[in-house]
Amino acid sequence: MIEWIDLILLGMLALTALRVIFLKDLFAVVMLFGIYSFLSALVFIVLDAVDVAFTEAAVGAGISTVLMLGTLALTGRTEKENTHSKLLPILVVSVTGAALIYGTLDMPPFGNPDNPIHQHVAPRYIEDSPKEVGLPNMVTSVLASYRGFDTLGETVVVFSAAIGVLALLGIRREEDNNTPESGFKEHRVLQIVAKITIPLVILFALYVQFHGDFGPGGGFQAGVIAAAAFILYGLVFGLAKSMAVISPMFLRYMAASGVLLYAGVGLFSMMQGGNFLDYNLLASDPVAGQHYGILIIELGVGITVFAVMLTIFYAFASQTERSNIQ
Amino acid sequence: MNFLDIISSLLLFAGTFFAFSGAVGLFRFPDFFTRVHAASLTDSIAAILMIAGLLLQTSFDLNTAKLIFILVFLLITSPTASHALAKSARHGGLLLFTEKPTKQGGTNQDD
Amino acid sequence: MTTIFAAAAIAILVVMAMALTRAFTAPTVYDRILGVNMFGTKTVLFIAVIGYLMGRPDFLDIAIVYALINFVGMVAVLRYFEYTAPIE
């Protein structure tokens, strides 16, 4: 049954991707890309990767779509007529695709429990992590504890992306209040509903942040969801009001402090005489130490991701508002 | 199959029926405003029926709370989104199928 | 009960496919957005049903995220139309 659902979803994905090729209207391309992200998140659920589906739904479909729409508002909506010859790309793509499909024939069959990938590291995580780390969600255990150093690197990458966007675009603050009021003037219903929804969303983000050890979720997802709440506020009430709630400068400090909190846990465990990010020494009981460590570093990840996503949104939105005024 | 299961499958069936009829309406109605009407009404009723059907399958725990949260959230946001969409379509110049198209024409081909 | 859930899941998939077709071949931009929105709300129901079908209903969190992101996406689209006139 699940295999059939998987097949249908993959078929819909293939059709969506094919449709994207032939569309000249870039707005429609971005809409279909949102659908593509949603569909791939569904495929992730069917393939048992609930944490990944969570992240893809929030990040891929939410943030990417908003950013792409912001870019389209600046760069125009239609793609010009293609002057390239279509033949060479088709040739390159079919040769590469044929090579890859030939390569898959040597891969072990899909879903077989005896595949080599399931024999090596994974059994250790599956069998020992509930005892060693004491968390039911193995993905969180591996992400935050066994591969904590890796995740620190990823957090730094996200942080540096914010630096990159700020270096390229910067955030214009509206100094004078004479700029036309942005936001939806005539969409009164939307404003009121947004006011009702935003607290619920922030509450849900906190739940995802702190329940991520037991169910799907964690710092990455919670950060994005909290950022989505403020993005909703900024979209409905205008950028100036949103910046009055959380200023861009404060976000920069937040982004940095999240990374520092993460690295600080590592340094603290070194001072206790252990290795970098060795949570066993954070408390007298190793399992309790693991709990503290994971809770704190997930918080650091959540703070950084929240601040980075909101900073990127501010940068894009201030570009669109500026060009709109001109 | 006990009594609860039968009720819940009936609710699920009714929910999918309304969802399906909404999707048909998306194709069959003559203009955008009637289509948005079909889509948004069936969206709400399908969400209510199907989530009620699923609620009967839970014991009283966290999942119940989550399902109710989903229902409340959908019931708040989905009609709002439809309303805002219809409103901006009207402002953007789409016409009802009963109205005569003006000089520029009321329909828009965007492919 | 599993068969009922499976049937419901397949039925929602059919509705999703129809909404997808609408998003592919829409006569106006607004119809496309309507198709995308309908796809999103049906996906929320699909995740809820599939959680019960797979016997792990504790993944309803993902359905909540879908509902939320669908709404934020809709607002972003409407906001985008404030900058660019949808009908050229």
Add this chain to the structure above:
Amino acid sequence: MNLILDYYNYWIVVFLMMTGFYIVISANNLVKKVVGLNIFQTSVFMMYISMGKVAGGTAPIVVDDNTLYSNPLPHVLILTAIVVGVATTAVGLSLIIRIKRAYGTVEENEFEHEDDAI
């Protein structure tokens, strides 16, 4: 028949990958190229997740003993990759905005002919 059942997932994923690749190399518009890049990236994610699936397994969140779980390792790798992916997408899109401001166009064949192109 067995061959198809064993590999259909990988094949469709390869197809998606190639669709994204085709969009990247054939599209003129830079925004569309970024969309293609994202499609490619998502299909790579799907490849990893497919490899981690165990038939009859369930999501790697402990319910009770003696349950078959799917492999959690690819999930961890891909979870962080998705967030990094959106971060790089944001940088790419801001580069596009800068290109638009500097050259007035985002079609790649148009600024090839401009005199002020680097």
